[in-house]
Amino acid sequence: MPSEQDAAGPSGGPLVAEHTLEFPGGYTRTTGPVIGRFLTELRDGRVVGVRTAAGRVLVPPLEYDPDTGEPVTGEYVEVGPAGTVTTWSWVHAPRPGHPLDRPFAWALIRMDGADTDLVHAVDAGNVKAMRPGLRVRPRWRAERTGHITDIACFVPEVTKIVAPIRTAYRLRPGRSLGRFLEGVRDGILLGGRCPDCDKVYLPYRISCPACGAAVDEEVRVADTGTVTTFAINNLPDPRAPQVPFVSAYILLDGADTELIGLVGGVPADRVRQGMRVRAVWLPPEERTTAMTNIRWFEPTGEPDVDLDAGRDAQGGA
Amino acid sequence: MREVAVVAFAQTRHSAVDEGLSEPELLLPVIRAVRESTGLRSFGFTCSGSCDYLAGAPFSFVSALDAIGAWPPISESHVEMDGAWALYEAWVRLQHGDIDTALVYGFGKSTQTDPYELMTLQLDPYYLAPLGLDEISYAALQARAWLDAGGDEKTMREVVRRSRAAGRANPDALDLPDPPGDESHLVEPLRPSDVAPVTDGAAAVVLAAGDRARELCERPAWITGIAHRIDPHYLGMRNLARPASAADAARAAGAGKGAIDVAELHVRYSHEEPILREALGIPDGTVVNPSGGPLAANPIMAAGLIRIGEAARRVMSGAAVRALGHATSGPCLQHNLVTVMEG
Numbered sequence: 001m002p003s004e005q006d007a008a009g010p011s012g013g014p015l016v017a018e019h020t021l022e023f024p025g026g027y028t029r030t031t032g033p034v035i036g037r038f039l040t041e042l043r044d045g046r047v048v049g050v051r052t053a054a055g056r057v058l059v060p061p062l063e064y065d066p067d068t069g070e071p072v073t074g075e076y077v078e079v080g081p082a083g084t085v086t087t088w089s090w091v092h093a094p095r096p097g098h099p100l101d102r103p104f105a106w107a108l109i110r111m112d113g114a115d116t117d118l119v120h121a122v123d124a125g126n127v128k129a130m131r132p133g134l135r136v137r138p139r140w141r142a143e144r145t146g147h148i149t150d151i152a153c154f155v156p157e158v159t160k161i162v163a164p165i166r167t168a169y170r171l172r173p174g175r176s177l178g179r180f181l182e183g184v185r186d187g188i189l190l191g192g193r194c195p196d197c198d199k200v201y202l203p204y205r206i207s208c209p210a211c212g213a214a215v216d217e218e219v220r221v222a223d224t225g226t227v228t229t230f231a232i233n234n235l236p237d238p239r240a241p242q243v244p245f246v247s248a249y250i251l252l253d254g255a256d257t258e259l260i261g262l263v264g265g266v267p268a269d270r271v272r273q274g275m276r277v278r279a280v281w282l283p284p285e286e287r288t289t290a291m292t293n294i295r296w297f298e299p300t301g302e303p304d305v306d307l308d309a310g311r312d313a314q315g316g317a
Numbered sequence: 318m319r320e321v322a323v324v325a326f327a328q329t330r331h332s333a334v335d336e337g338l339s340e341p342e343l344l345l346p347v348i349r350a351v352r353e354s355t356g357l358r359s360f361g362f363t364c365s366g367s368c369d370y371l372a373g374a375p376f377s378f379v380s381a382l383d384a385i386g387a388w389p390p391i392s393e394s395h396v397e398m399d400g401a402w403a404l405y406e407a408w409v410r411l412q413h414g415d416i417d418t419a420l421v422y423g424f425g426k427s428t429q430t431d432p433y434e435l436m437t438l439q440l441d442p443y444y445l446a447p448l449g450l451d452e453i454s455y456a457a458l459q460a461r462a463w464l465d466a467g468g469d470e471k472t473m474r475e476v477v478r479r480s481r482a483a484g485r486a487n488p489d490a491l492d493l494p495d496p497p498g499d500e501s502h503l504v505e506p507l508r509p510s511d512v513a514p515v516t517d518g519a520a521a522v523v524l525a526a527g528d529r530a531r532e533l534c535e536r537p538a539w540i541t542g543i544a545h546r547i548d549p550h551y552l553g554m555r556n557l558a559r560p561a562s563a564a565d566a567a568r569a570a571g572a573g574k575g576a577i578d579v580a581e582l583h584v585r586y587s588h589e590e591p592i593l594r595e596a597l598g599i600p601d602g603t604v605v606n607p608s609g610g611p612l613a614a615n616p617i618m619a620a621g622l623i624r625i626g627e628a629a630r631r632v633m634s635g636a637a638v639r640a641l642g643h644a645t646s647g648p649c650l651q652h653n654l655v656t657v658m659e660g
Contacts (some may be wrong), residue, residue: 014337021373027442035443058554060444066549087465087557089457090505095434097449106454106504108462108553117553119445119458127505132465148447 034063037076043146047138049114051075059114060148079113082157085134086110086117090127099153105130109154121153129156179218180204181289187281191255193217202255223279225252225259225297226305232268241296244268250277250297265298274304321411322530322537323633323658324523325351326626328489331518331614335428338517340367340377344384344424347521351420355523355533361416363393364407366400366423367618370435381424392416399423400520400622401583401644401654407524408543417529424519425618432515432617440648441550452648453512457504459557459649460588464506466558473587477510480584480606484613491516491614510612511587518616520623538629538640538658544569545654552649563596563645563653570655577603577657578637581624583645584610593643597655603641607631621645625656632660 009015031039034050038061041048050061050072057077064071088107094100099121107130108117123139124130136154144150173181176192180203183190191200192215194208200219201209208215230248237245241264248271249258263271264280277297287293327350329343352358363385367378378395387393394410396402400423407419436452437445464470477496484490496510503509523533530537546562546569548555555561567573580599584590584606599605606612608627611620621644628640639659646652 019373021370029442031443039443060551060553062549062551062554066551066554087458087462089454089461089507090502091454092502092505095449095451097434097437097451098454099448106450106458108458108557116551119448119450119455119552121448148444 032063034061034072037061039146039148039150041076041078042148042150043144045140045144046078047080047111047118047151048076049079049111049116051077056115057113058116059111059118077113079111080138081112082135082137083109083111083114083118083154085122085130085136086132088122088130088132088134090130099149103127104153107134107136107154109136120148120151123153123155176205177203181291183220184291184293185287185289187284187287187293189221189223189252189259189279191219191221193219199256200254201257202252202259219254221255222253223281223294224300225250225255225277226307227263227271227273227275227277227297228258228307229273230263230271232271239292246271248277248297261294262296263298264296272304274307276300276302276305319412319414319526320530320539321408321524321526322534322539323625323629324525324530324534324537325354326520326522326630326633327351327354328520328619328623328626329518329616330489331491331516331616333428333491333514333516335426335517340372340381340424340426341384343426343517344381344422344519344521347519348384348420348422351521351523355418355525357418357420357523357533359391360418360420360523361392362407362410362419363391364395364403364410364419364421365393366396366398366403366421366622367425368397370430370438371425371427371432371617372429381422385420398646399583399618399620399644400522401625401642401656402545402621402646404522404524404622404625404656405543405545405654408540411524411526417526418533419524420521421524421622422519422521423616423619423622425616425620426517427515427615427617428517433512436648444551453504453507455552455648456512456586456588457507458552459592460506460511460586462557463588463592468558468588468591470506472591473511476584476587476590477612480587480590480609480612481510482609483607484609487608487613489614490609493613507586507588513585513611513615513620514613516615516617516620518614518619518623520616520619520626522622522626522629534633536633536635536660538632538660540656541659542570542572542574542657543655545652547647547652548650550647550651557649558592560592560596560650560653563593563643563650563655564598566653566655567597570657572641572655572657573598575639575659576600577641578639579604579607579628579631580641580643581606581608581628582610582643583621583624584612585615585620585645587612589645589650592650596653597641597643599641621654625658628656629658632658635660 049057049059052065105122135157191202246263327347546565625642628642631637
C-alpha cells in the first residue's frame with residue numbers, strides 16, 4: 001500500500017493505537033488431581049513426582065506417561081530437596097515477567113530421585129557459577145499458595161563461605177625502630193654500624209643480624225641512593241601517586257642494606273635497576289614519626305650505577 | 318495415496334517494520350499472485366494458518382478471509398498454527414478424492430508485540446508459563462544442551478553468516494549484515510544474530526491433485542511424503558539436543574529414500590540447523606536454506622509454509638529433482654513436519 005494512503009495520527013506521524021490483551025486478575029484454571037497434588041505439596045514446601053507404570057518418577061508430575069500415553073500410577077514420591085543442573089542458559093538482562101530482576105540462569109534440574117528434569121530459574125549470581133552437574137536447592141517463598149513460583153528460584157548448594165577476619169592492635173616500635181623514626185621526624189635517616197662486620201644496617205638496629213654483636217654506632221645515611229630492583233604495581237594503593245606505580249629496593253648511599261620505597265616523578269616503564277634516586281620529603285611542618293614523611297623517591301638525573309661493579313667493589317652482599 | 322502436488326507459491330517481500338498494512342492487506346498480494354499463476358478463481362478447499370495472539374484479537378483470522386472473498390460460501394478451515402499445518406490439512410482433505418484443488422495460506426504480523434514474550438503463552442500454563450519463560454530463554458536452554466552434547470559455537474556463527482548472506486541475495490528476505498565479531502550475549506549462549514528477526518509477512522501455496530496439477534503447472538512439485546510428529550511438551554521430559562519427533566517425521570515422510578538436492582529448514586535459532594540436519598538425516602551435499610531461512614526472514618505462522626514453498630519452487634523450476642521442506646512448532650522444536658517433494 002503506498003504510504004501516502006496511510007491515515008495520519010494527531011502528530012502527523014502514522015496512526016497508532018495502544019492495545020492490551022489481559023484477563024484482569026488472572027485466569028482461573030482447575031488443576032486436576034495430579035497437578036493439584038504437586039502444587040499442594042509445593043505449598044507445604046515439598047517437591048513430589050509421580051511414578052509411571054514403568055517405574056519412572058516424573059517431576060513435575062504429568063497425568064500421562066509421555067513415553068506410552070498410559071495414565072500414571074497414583075504413587076507420589078518425594079524428591080530432592082537437592083537437584084542437579086543438566087542444562088542451563090544465562091539471562092543477562094531479565095525481562096519484566098522473569099522470576100528474578102538480576103542476571104540469572106534458566107535450568108533443567110534433575111531433582112534427586114527423579115527421572116525427568118524440572119524447569120526453573122537458578123539464582124547463581126554469576127554465569128561462571130553455572131555448569132552441568134551444579135547441585136542446587138529450592139529457595140522457598142515465605143508465603144506459599146500452591147503455585148510453581150512457590151519456589152522463588154533455585155540456589156547453588158553451599159561449597160564455600162567467606163569468613164570475616166579483622167583484629168585491632170596497638171603497636172610500639174621498640175627501641176631501635178623508635179630511634180630511627182625520631183630521626184625520620186627530623187628528616188634524618190639513621191643506620192647502625194656493626195663493629196665486627198663493618199656493615200651499616202638501615203633502619204637503625206641495636207644488634208647485628210649477621211653476627212649478633214651489639215650495635216651502638218649511629219650512622220647518618222644519605223637520602224640519595226640507587227634502585228637495585230623494583231616491581232610495577234597495577235592495583236591502586238592510597239600511598240601511591242598513580243596506577244601503575246613502582247615500588248623499589250633502594251640502596252641508600254652509606255648503607256649496606258636496602259630500604260623499600262615508592263618511586264615517583266617518572267613513568268613506571270622508565271624505572272630501571274641502577275637508577276639514581278632521592279627521597280622526596282613532606283614539608284617539615286607536616287612530618288610525624290612515620291615513614292610517610294618520605295612520599296617517594298624520584299630520579300636525581302645522575303648517570304646510572306653499574307650494580308654488579310659496585311657489588312664487587314663492596315665484596316658482595 | 319492420491320497424487321498431490323504444490324503447483325503455485327507466492328510470498329510477500331517481508332518486512333522488519335510494521336508497514337501499516339492490516340492482515341488482509343498483507344495477504345492480498347500473495348493470494349492474487351497464486352490466482353494469477355494458476356488461473357484459478359476458486360478452490361475446492363481453503364485452509365489458513367495464523368495466530369490470533371499476534372494481533373491480540375479473537376478470531377482475527379476470520380477477517381483475513383476478506384482477502385479471499387468467501388461468498389458464495391466456500392469450504393474453509395483454519396489452524397492456530399503455522400501455515401505448514403494448514404497445508405497438511407489441505408493435503409489430507411485432497412485425499413478424500415472429491416475435490417482437486419486447495420488454497421493454503423499463512424500470515425503473521427510479529428511487529429505488533431514482543432513475539433518472544435508472546436510465546437510464553439504457548440507453554441504449559443501450570444509449570445512453565447507462570448515462570449515467564451520467554452522463547453529466547455528456552456531456545457538458549459536447547460542451544461546449551463546441544464553445545465554440551467558436542468556442538469560448537471563456530472557452527473552457529475557459520476549458520477548465521479551463511480543464512481544472512483543467502484537472505485541478502487533473496488529479494489523477499491530481509492537485508493541483514495554479517496554479524497559483528499564482538500556481539501555480546503542475549504541469553505547465553507545465544508547472541509542477537511542467532512535469533513530469527515521479528516518480521517511481518519505472508520505466503521500462499523496452491524495444492525492440486527493428479528491431472529489437475531499437470532494442467533495447472535508445467536512441472537508440479539509432487540508431494541511424495543508428508544508427516545508430522547510431536548515430542549512431549551515439557552522441556553525436562555525430552556532430550557533437547559536430539560528431537561525424536563523430527564527424526565520420526567523424516568522417517569515417516571521417507572526423507573532418506575533418495576538424494577535431497579535442497580532442504581529448507583524452519584531454523585528460528587542458529588543451533589537448530591545442526592540439530593535438524595542430524596535429526597532429519599540431511600546429507601552433507603544437500604543445499605540447506607538457499608533462501609536464507611527464517612534467520613533471514615521469519616514471518617511467524619508463514620515461515621514454515623514458506624519452507625515448503627521455497628523447496629517446491631526449486632522443484633517447479635527444475636533446479637532440484639528432490640527437495641525437502643521442514644516446519645516446526647512449539648517450544649524447542651517440539652513438533653516437526655517434513656514434506657518431501659519430487660519433480
